[in-house]
Amino acid sequence: MKVIVTGGAGFIGSHIVDKLIAKNYQVVVIDSLVTGKKGNLDSAAKFYETDIRDKKAVAKIFSIEKPDLVCHQAAHASVRESTADPQYDADVNILGSLSILQSCVQAKVKKIVFASTGGALYGDADQMPTPETYPTKPICPYGVAKLSVEQYLHYYHKIFKLPYVILRYANVYGPRQDPHGEAGVVAIFSQKMIAGEQPIINGNGEQTRDYVSVKDVVAANIKALESGFINETFNIGTGQETSVNKLFQTMVKIIGKPIKEKYGPAKTGEQKTSALSWDKIKQELNWQPTVDLPAGLAETINSFQ
Ligand SMILES: NC(=O)c1ccc[n+]([C@@H]2O[C@H](COP(=O)([O-])OP(=O)(O)OC[C@H]3O[C@@H](n4cnc5c(N)ncnc54)[C@H](O)[C@@H]3O)[C@@H](O)[C@H]2O)c1
Numbered sequence: 001m002k003v004i005v006t007g008g009a010g011f012i013g014s015h016i017v018d019k020l021i022a023k024n025y026q027v028v029v030i031d032s033l034v035t036g037k038k039g040n041l042d043s044a045a046k047f048y049e050t051d052i053r054d055k056k057a058v059a060k061i062f063s064i065e066k067p068d069l070v071c072h073q074a075a076h077a078s079v080r081e082s083t084a085d086p087q088y089d090a091d092v093n094i095l096g097s098l099s100i101l102q103s104c105v106q107a108k109v110k111k112i113v114f115a116s117t118g119g120a121l122y123g124d125a126d127q128m129p130t131p132e133t134y135p136t137k138p139i140c141p142y143g144v145a146k147l148s149v150e151q152y153l154h155y156y157h158k159i160f161k162l163p164y165v166i167l168r169y170a171n172v173y174g175p176r177q178d179p180h181g182e183a184g185v186v187a188i189f190s191q192k193m194i195a196g197e198q199p200i201i202n203g204n205g206e207q208t209r210d211y212v213s214v215k216d217v218v219a220a221n222i223k224a225l226e227s228g229f230i231n232e233t234f235n236i237g238t239g240q241e242t243s244v245n246k247l248f249q250t251m252v253k254i255i256g257k258p259i260k261e262k263y264g265p266a267k268t269g270e271q272k273t274s275a276l277s278w279d280k281i282k283q284e285l286n287w288q289p290t291v292d293l294p295a296g297l298a299e300t301i302n303s304f305q
Pocket residue numbers: 006007008009010011012013030031032033034035036037050051052053072073074075076077092096115116117118168169170171172173178181182183
């Protein structure tokens with residue numbers, strides 16, 4: 001079986017590539033290296049340094065490689081940057097995704113798995129943990145773009161019979177994490193604490209997120225690629241809300257240095273709460289989070305050290 005992984009040189013994509021190779025899949029990576037790194041790439045993967053917005057180049061890769069499956073992780077993955085430059089975000093996340101979807105149809109791909117987002121779609125939900133049925137009303141351009149692609153997937157399935165699975169991730173953390181990504185706070189705090197610098201907590205630190213280990217996210221992608229389930233949307237999270245203050249204290253304990261909290265101004269419009277229910281994927285694909293936060297944070301911190 002051959003799988004194209006877009007964004008396979010990035011944080012989450014490269015871990016998916018590693019797992020697929022370990023499971024003897026043939027893996028082809030499309031990545032522009034805008035945030036991804038060649039060093040993340042397993043040498044057993046075939047690599048095309050290509051921008052997903054380049055329709056012709058993408059179509060050519062699909063016609064050469066004839067993939068069975070596609071795991072679409074490539075994205076401009078920053079909520080904050082999306083608010084500063086919504087056009088660029090839409091260009092990569094909507095138009096880039098469309099060039100992948102068009103090529104999937106032409107190559108008659110058996111399934112595409114799409115990396116969407118939970119927190120940025122549900123916003124400050126009044127139901128915690130939030131289920132997939134909760135109304136999606138994104139309040140950042142990144143969320144709008146992810147939701148658009150979810151709707152295009154529905155369209156491509158209805159009209160062109162392209163099978164899909166949508167995975168709405170919570171805040172993913174783990175080794176190779178980029179400080180600029182969606183759950184960048186873990187990477188930022190790790191790097192600052194290791195270097196003996198003072199991390200700054202934005203606002204009062206009581207804002208919460210659902211931190212899910214990249215290991216569990218990889219397992220969910222494998223289940224989504226391999227299962228017979230199609231045309232479904234699943235949250236990938238732990239269902240647990242963790243405040244930035246709690247995250248900070250847990251990391252300080254692991255690092256073992258006497259670092260005190262220091263607070264800076266709150267980020268305007270920042271979401272206050274987030275936690276995703278994983279009941280649906282447990283029921284349908286028998287996936288559940290397995291890595292507890294202190295253990296996952298310790299592994300992440302070690303990898304940065
Ligand atoms: N990290 C999180 O907490 C989180 C949460 C929800 C959803 N997601 C989604 O998961 C996916 C992976 O995110 P990540 O955290 O690994 O981010 P990342 O930035 O590490 O990975 C994204 C990859 O896409 C590549 N890319 C970006 N623009 C491209 C383009 N135009 N053409 C080709 N390649 C391009 C980058 O070079 C990078 O390798 C993204 O779709 C992101 O939106 C991430």
